[in-house]
Amino acid sequence: DTEVTQTPKHLVMGMTNKKSLKCEQHMGHRAMYWYKQKAKKPPELMFVYSYEKLSINESVPSRFSPECPNSSLLNLHLHALQPEDSALYLCASSPGRWNTGELFFGEGSRLTVL
């Protein structure tokens, strides 16, 4: 079962809200990722957890905060977002280390910031 599950599918929030996006996989993968995708653009990597060790794309603002409670769960905490943060947020996972293996993506969470 090659499935990455993301919730919620759609989220609308104000700039002062705090919300979270959730991602789950049961494929035994040890690397999980958050990507951001704007319309008609390729996905951009935000964070990687590989064997529970976090790597950060330094261009990502601190209003995005990842959390990896265990190897099958990945959260993205959102606080004080801006309208330009509206995008499709994609979670992905891959077996083994981050530099090998096939990447599997979820269906995404469509975020709108008002």
Next chain:
Amino acid sequence: KQEVTQIPAALSVPEGENLVLNCSFTDSAIYNLQWFRQDPGKGLTSLLLIQSSQREQTSGRLNASLDKSSGRSTLYIAASQPGDSATYLCAVRPSDTGFQKLVFGTGTRLLVSP
């Protein structure tokens, strides 16, 4: 810096045609290359993964080739169907940067008409 380009940006063909999508990358130091399809507003679906030591991979009507030395990959779709209509993305994993990530191409939007 690794750059990935896909040509053409858009392609429209009648049903039944065989077609080729192209992907070029500037640095041959890669671990692997992966092809994805993305339907509008949806996540990415993995199609084929080619490791740097491989020349091609096949899955059903799809065949992907990799020529690492020349920085090129092609995705061949046989007997195209309307259900193949989607955006196709190629992505490479660079092997010589500190913060490793999947570098995506700009995508090819494919429309197969009945």
